[in-house]
Amino acid sequence: MANSKFEYVRLFEQPDNLLRETWIVVRIDGRGFHKLSDKYKFEKPNDRRALDLMNAAAVSVMKALPDLIIAYGVSDEYSFVFHPNCDLFERRSAYVISSYQKVMSSYVHQWPIFFPEKPLELSSLPTFDGRAVQYPNERVLRDYMSWRQVDCHINNLYNTTFWMLVLKGGLSNVEAEKELSGTVSSDKNEILFSRFGINYNNEEEIYKKGSVVYRQYQLEDHQPQTLTTQAMESQATTELSKTQQEKMRKLRRKAQVVVDHVDIIKDEFWQRRPWLLSGKPGKLPAETTQA
Ligand code: DGT
Ligand code: MG
Numbered sequence: 097m098a099n100s101k102f103e104y105v106r107l108f109e110q111p112d113n114l115l116r117e118t119w120i121v122v123r124i125d126g127r128g129f130h131k132l133s134d135k136y137k138f139e140k141p142n143d144r145r146a147l148d149l150m151n152a153a154a155v156s157v158m159k160a161l162p163d164l165i166i167a168y169g170v171s172d173e174y175s176f177v178f179h180p181n182c183d184l185f186e187r188r189s190a191y192v193i194s195s196y197q198k199v200m201s202s203y204v205h206q207w208p209i210f211f212p213e214k215p216l217e218l219s220s221l222p223t224f225d226g227r228a229v230q231y232p233n234e235r236v237l238r239d240y241m242s243w244r245q246v247d248c249h250i251n252n253l254y255n256t257t258f259w260m261l262v263l264k265g266g267l268s269n270v271e272a273e274k275e276l277s278g279t280v281s282s283d284k285n286e287i288l289f290s291r292f293g294i295n296y297n298n299e300e301e302i303y304k305k306g307s308v309v310y311r312q313y314q315l316e317d318h319q320p321q322t323l324t325t326q327a328m329e330s331q332a333t334t335e336l337s338k339t340q341q342e343k344m345r346k347l348r349r350k351a352q353v354v355v356d357h358v359d360i361i362k363d364e365f366w367q368r369r370p371w372l373l374s375g376k377p378g379k380l381p382a383e384t385t386q387a
């Protein structure tokens with residue numbers, strides 16, 4: 097860049113690098129989706145096509161950014177996780193957060209596939225907010241993921257019961273809210289079962305558990321590997337050269353990106369997929385390697 101007397105303005109640019117060796121979570125959330133879901137008449141409490149569209153957008157982002165380790169989505173939000181060894185955009189916050197723009201464009205782009213009969217109106221285009229939070233270790237990262245999944249469960253049980261009371265039980269929104277105020281999970285399960293013959297356990301997993309998106313490798317046996325061992329393994333991979341990072345990206349691009357609706361709170365999910373916390377790609381399933 098040519099030197100000029102105006103060059104000094106660069107001194108006003110503040111560094112915004114995210115801390116090294118921390119887990120980065122970019123959480124995006126649909127802006128005003130309450131209104132948007134009314135506008136495009138999403139089914140209540142869950143519109144399968146709307147959730148599938150969010151998942152499709154998340155899969156596109158995972159494919160475009162091999163640095164992403166895992167993503168978790170529920171309702172109009174998605175959390176995208178980068179490993180502590182990730183050096184994407186030199187960990188500059190604004191660039192990392194901008195990955196949410198990819199979600200937005202992918203969501204809008206794929207909308208007609210999921211809602212062919214409901215074209216988007218320019219005045220009501222879906223938009224998202226995004227922010228990045230750093231977590232210092234695996235324990236806190238996993239607690240973050242557990243927090244989102246517990247939230248999914250609590251909200252879904254409430255919403256399922258609420259909308260049953262309104263749509264099938266003939267209550268007004270205010271009456272249903274009153275009926276549910278002060279109730280605990282077992283009360284809601286009982287209302288669903290005794291009044292509507294619904295066993296909440298049989299509801300679809302995508303609604304109860306949300307959606308987990310990650311790269312699939314060969315599953316490991318369910319070994320009682322301790323978290324300390326995992327923590328040490330990932331510690332060893334924190335300082336990677338640019339060439340190593342690029343090699344890792346290449347390997348990750350070869351893996352299939354899958355969408356699962358499973359428990360991510362218990363250890364088993366993480367133990368069977370050690371590549372998530374270690375950040376090191378696993379073994380590709382045999383058929384993928386031959387292709
Ligand atoms: P915000 O995020 O502060 O801009 O406000 P909202 O309106 O996006 O609210 P938020 O993010 O707290 O809650 C998500 C809203 O999106 C909630 O009002 C219900 C709606 N929504 C999300 N998924 C579905 C769905 O599958 N069906 C229906 N009917 N509504 C949904
Ligand atoms: Mg929202």
Ligand code: MG
Nearest residue numbers: 125171172173
């Ligand atoms: Mg939300």
